[in-house]
Amino acid sequence: MADPLALIADRARAAMAVVDPDTADHDPVVRPSQHADVQVNAALAMAKRLGRPPRDVAADLVAALDIDDLCHPPEVAGPGFINLTVRDDVLAALLTDLEHPMRGVRPTDDPHTVVVDYSAPNVAKEMHVGHLRSTIIGDALARSLAFIGHDVVRQNHLGDWGTPFGMLIEQLIDSGVDPATATTAGTADTTAGLIADLNAFYRSARATFDDDPNFAERSRNRVVALQAGDPDSLRLWQLLVDTSKEYFSDAYRRLEVSLTEHDYAGESTYNDVLDDVVAELEAKGLLVVDDGALCAFPPGFTGRDDEPMPLIVRKADGGYGYAATDLAALRHRVRELGATELLYVVGAPQHDHLEMVFAVAGQAGWLDGGIDAEHVSFGSVLGEDGKMFRTRAGDTVRLAELVDEAVSRAAGLLDAKSTGLTADDAADVASAIGLGAVKYADLSSDRVKDYVFAWDRMLALTGNTAPYLQYAHARMCSILAKARPEDRQAATAQAVVIGEAAEHDLAMALLGFDAAVHACTHRRAPHRLCTYLYELATTYTAFYEACPVLRPDDPAVRRSRLALCALTATVLATGLDLLGIRAPERV
RNA sequence: GCCCUCGUAGCUCAGCUGGAUAGAGCACCCGACUUCUAAUCGGACGGUCGCAGGUUCGAAUCCUGCCGAGGGCGCCA
Numbered sequence: 001m002a003d004p005l006a007l008i009a010d011r012a013r014a015a016m017a018v019v020d021p022d023t024a025d026h027d028p029v030v031r032p033s034q035h036a037d038v039q040v041n042a043a044l045a046m047a048k049r050l051g052r053p054p055r056d057v058a059a060d061l062v063a064a065l066d067i068d069d070l071c072h073p074p075e076v077a078g079p080g081f082i083n084l085t086v087r088d089d090v091l092a093a094l095l096t097d098l099e100h101p102m103r104g105v106r107p108t109d110d111p112h113t114v115v116v117d118y119s120a121p122n123v124a125k126e127m128h129v130g131h132l133r134s135t136i137i138g139d140a141l142a143r144s145l146a147f148i149g150h151d152v153v154r155q156n157h158l159g160d161w162g163t164p165f166g167m168l169i170e171q172l173i174d175s176g177v178d179p180a181t182a183t184t185a186g187t188a189d190t191t192a193g194l195i196a197d198l199n200a201f202y203r204s205a206r207a208t209f210d211d212d213p214n215f216a217e218r219s220r221n222r223v224v225a226l227q228a229g230d231p232d233s234l235r236l237w238q239l240l241v242d243t244s245k246e247y248f249s250d251a252y253r254r255l256e257v258s259l260t261e262h263d264y265a266g267e268s269t270y271n272d273v274l275d276d277v278v279a280e281l282e283a284k285g286l287l288v289v290d291d292g293a294l295c296a297f298p299p300g301f302t303g304r305d306d307e308p309m310p311l312i313v314r315k316a317d318g319g320y321g322y323a324a325t326d327l328a329a330l331r332h333r334v335r336e337l338g339a340t341e342l343l344y345v346v347g348a349p350q351h352d353h354l355e356m357v358f359a360v361a362g363q364a365g366w367l368d369g370g371i372d373a374e375h376v377s378f379g380s381v382l383g384e385d386g387k388m389f390r391t392r393a394g395d396t397v398r399l400a401e402l403v404d405e406a407v408s409r410a411a412g413l414l415d416a417k418s419t420g421l422t423a424d425d426a427a428d429v430a431s432a433i434g435l436g437a438v439k440y441a442d443l444s445s446d447r448v449k450d451y452v453f454a455w456d457r458m459l460a461l462t463g464n465t466a467p468y469l470q471y472a473h474a475r476m477c478s479i480l481a482k483a484r485p486e487d488r489q490a491a492t493a494q495a496v497v498i499g500e501a502a503e504h505d506l507a508m509a510l511l512g513f514d515a516a517v518h519a520c521t522h523r524r525a526p527h528r529l530c531t532y533l534y535e536l537a538t539t540y541t542a543f544y545e546a547c548p549v550l551r552p553d554d555p556a557v558r559r560s561r562l563a564l565c566a567l568t569a570t571v572l573a574t575g576l577d578l579l580g581i582r583a584p585e586r587v
Numbered sequence: 588g589c590c591c592u593c594g595u596a597g598c599u600c601a602g603c604u605g606g607a608u609a610g611a612g613c614a615c616c617c618g619a620c621u622u623c624u625a626a627u628c629g630g631a632c633g634g635u636c637g638c639a640g641g642u643u644c645g646a647a648u649c650c651u652g653c654c655g656a657g658g659g660c661g662c663c664a
Contacts, residue, residue, distance in 0.1 A: 029605095029606080032603080033607090034607080034608095034610095035607070039606090039607085041605095044605095044606065045605090045606095047644080048643090054644075078607045079606085079607075079644075080606095081606080081607065120664095122664080159664065162663075162664065163663070163664095267664085290661080290662095291662080292662085293661070295661080295662090301660090302589065302590075302660085303589075303659095303660040303661080304588070304589070305588070305589080306588085306589065307660095309590095310661055310662085311661095312661055312662045314662090315661095316661095316662060319662085321663075321664080322663080323662095326664095347658095348592060348659090349591095350664085351590095351592080351658085351659075352590075352591070352659055353659085355591095377592080379592080379593080379658095380657080380658085386656090413626075416626090417626065419624085444600080444601095445599085445600055445601080446601085448592065448593075449592085449594095450592095450593080450657075451599095451600095452599070456613095457612090457613075460612080460613075461626040462612065462626080463599090463611080463612035463613065464599095464601085464612060465612090467626075468612095468626080470626095471626050472626095474624070474626095475623080475626095475627090479624090483623090516603095519603065523603090523604090528603075531601060531602090531603090534612095535611090538611085541628070544623080544627090544628090545627085545628055548623070549623060565623095586624090587624085587626080
């Protein structure tokens, strides 16, 4: 355990048990402090229980506090805060934990099989900003949860089924694909060409559907045929799905997102179990027929006029909608994938729907045994005008264009700096910075709020941005590269000797990585990790300004400070990696 | 009409589940570059935490009611 706060919390609990045995299991309220390294606020709450002045209780706690081996003598301040400063030699000793692969982060004491549902783009539609947040936030959470020891199962719930496929298949036929012979292998090139611009393909299908009643009729019939298992329809549908999957995989590679084909589990995956899902729900008495549709009415959900709100499991025409698919997916994740936690990284507008799905699943007993399903909600991406982010023409912004612009803007930054990077390296670094900027902008503020998409802010070289963190990291690496080889060799955590205040502060910051990662995972809040990394970087630059690393004559000082640089670079890079962001050694 | 989310400096955002004088960045102003990468750092300025009550030793944080913004409310996903 590397986190001084956690060590102090244990001691504080022991002291509380001495002063008031009934509070042994209470929170000692150990917090970072502006007035010391750490403050213990337990006395204030205890004073109320005991009916005594808080400062007296604080004094008793201090008397009972066995902490000399960790901290300087405690001080009672204000109404009863206990201020603690961690000893420099203790900090130095704790830093050795950061040289292990977990960087001082404790594995979770409650490991789960966590299914993370994220990204979920639609087949035959181009990915756009709407998919950006789910993909980026979901990926960061999946990486972070896996890091602390959860068994993470990524699930990409592709929109690969439903009514739009009628018109998409008809559009394919009208474009010259022969339903009888079309196969993925034989026509892959043709198909890829036909729907190279997925947005245009979808839009033209939509337009024809709206303008041409004959086409619309064919489309509707095609849906029926597809759902009935008609071989020609299935073949064409498969063509669309395969083409899109290749496109998605390219997009994820480009975005450096950890999703692969292995994680694809589209809606169609559940087609053959929908009957069984309905049968099980029916057997448990959870379904009633209402207006011809088979509905569940989980308690606590009302719509207009206080009417109970239905979750429509089977439509009046006998077809299945997304509620059925979502229920089937949930059951599959619990029963087949062994999920004990289910995370749905889905936009806020679907909140009610998901809560209803969870409620029905709970009634069905699928969440028994403490299995937890949670909607990891997020707000919209807004333009700088405060409205939904769109192009000037009013279209949705394509993900590919977004990435291109991010990378080219980042390349512009590098050009302006005229670094000594080779062209290949510069392109790679530009990609890391551009993608990092976009991802970090998305991750660094509270996900439940809407966020404003602004190139200038996310690519800013100052403030809480990825480029700033990446630059700070590169400077650390640069110092390490310039150090004498024998110093670099000796610059391990064991070599750290803390003397300066800036060194003390940096060590404290480094040891906070554990708490930051757990805040990120427990609260599904990547922005907590971002805030931590930014504070680590600013603490480092204060150290960098105050403490020359390579210049001191004393090799022990050089090696100690070099070790602090190396540890900071490692923690920063590890943290960014958990967010899905690279930290190049040079920029 | 009902339900959900949000409202913190001019702007963009934090605020660690109730603790000390509410913190950063941007912008504006002042200061520091023959640099360990100045893509930086230090300082100044800037707040009735939407409004009004309530809970208590103590509220941006919890409760109630308003105001404002966005979203949802039967066979699309």
